[in-house]
Structure formats: structure tokens, C-alpha cells
Amino acid sequence: MANPKHYVVLEGLGAGKSDYTIQATGDIEKVGGRLGGLPVTTGPADQVSGSTADGTVWGKSDGYRIYGGIKSISLENPDHVQVHMGTIAGEPDDDHGDLCEVVVRAEKVEFISGQGPGEGALELDIEHDIRGGQSEHTSLRLPTGSTRNLGVAIDNFKVPRSGSEPKTIVTKITEREPPRDWFTGTPDEGSEPVDITLACDNPQQVTNTVPIDSDRGNPGKVKVYYTIDDLDD
Structure with missing residues (x-):
């Protein structure tokens, strides 16, 4: 076979x-x-x-x-x-030489600030967009000061074992009040790029802190933790 x-x-x-x-x-x-x-x-x-x-x-x-x-x-x-x-990397018909396959994952999100005391959890829509690659969306409810594991694989890349490949992740956050809260405001948004380097045998953790603009004078921050590592089949 x-x-x-x-x-x-x-x-x-x-x-x-x-x-x-x-x-x-x-x-x-x-x-x-x-x-x-x-x-x-x-x-x-x-x-x-x-x-x-x-x-x-x-x-x-x-x-x-x-x-x-x-x-x-x-x-x-x-x-x-x-x-x-x-x-799957390393196929005989692969004309790019000796390669490994590197996966970029969103592992965790931390809601640093953005909601007043007693106002409850906010709905967060997070887009992880790798320029020149794929994107993934994550939606969740999270109160200020909380952390949630994501464990989302965003994209895989073939990388030469003798070199590396630069990429940029753009993290986009949309933050809104749940409909059943006391009032429903317009969504607050933020976007922030972070540069990463794809390389074989070089596991990394990268964080991206995204500032959230607010029309209600209550800006926030959300931090997303990414990992870059070889695929282990």
C-alpha cells in the first residue's frame, strides 16, 4: 500500500x-x-x-x-x-525536499478586562486568521478575569527542515452583551497581529493581547495563547 x-x-x-x-x-x-x-x-x-x-x-x-x-x-x-x-508531509511525490509539518493552534483565551463589576459574562467571538493560511472562529461566554481552554487547530504548514517560514496571525475579537442582560450594547471590537516563525523541532508558545475599543467608555483586553509545534502522527 x-x-x-x-x-x-x-x-x-x-x-x-x-x-x-x-x-x-x-x-x-x-x-x-x-x-x-x-x-x-x-x-x-x-x-x-x-x-x-x-x-x-x-x-x-x-x-x-x-x-x-x-x-x-x-x-x-x-x-x-x-x-x-x-x-501528510514527507510523501515521495513531494517536490519540496525534506519537510516537516507544523501545526498552529489556539490553546487558551484570557479575558483580562472589559466588563464592569457585577455585569456578568460577555459573549466573545474570536477569529484566528493566519495570513496566507486558514482561519478559525471560536465563540464563547466569559466573565472578566476568567480563562478558557480552546484547543483549536488553525492550520498546518509544510516547512523545510533546513529552514523556517514567517507567518502572521491576526486575532480579531468581537465583544457583545448577552441578549438577556439588562441592556444590549453595540458590539465592541479589536484586532491585533502577531508574528510567528514556523520551524521544525522548535515548539513555541506565542501570546497576542488584543485591545478592545468601546463606544461606552469601557475598553477591554483579551489575551490569546497560541502554540506552534510539529505534527506527531
């Missing part, structure tokens, strides 16, 4: 479940351990037959290696699943 060319990770979000079907142009292999920077599990409910995989994802993640191209991914409950896809 030839080497796998792609991977698919289906990450379950919160409570609930979703059935899914993956179809490819070649064989599909269910794997455990880590894939695409995420821990993945195997279970008897997930079935693979040649180029088709059928399964159910709950609160963890299911991972597959694809020997060929990805034809389709069907989800019963798309709101419950975050789909991560990428190529």
Missing part, C-alpha cells in the same frame, strides 16, 4: 453527537494517538470499508489517514463537529 496523502480529523464539540461518512478515492485507515495536532480515538462503532468510513463522533475526536484524495465528508449534525483536514 502506498503512503497516506491526507488526513481527516472530526472533532466533537460539547455535548451531543453526529454520525458521519467519509468517501475517498483510495483506502481509508482509522487511527488512534495523535493526528493533525489533536488526540484521536478508535472505537468499534466506527467502520471502514475500502474508500468509505462511517462513524459517530461524540465529545472526542476521530482521525483517519486517506490513501488518495478526499471526495466528500457528510455530517448528520454539522454544528457538533469541527472538521480538520490536511496533507
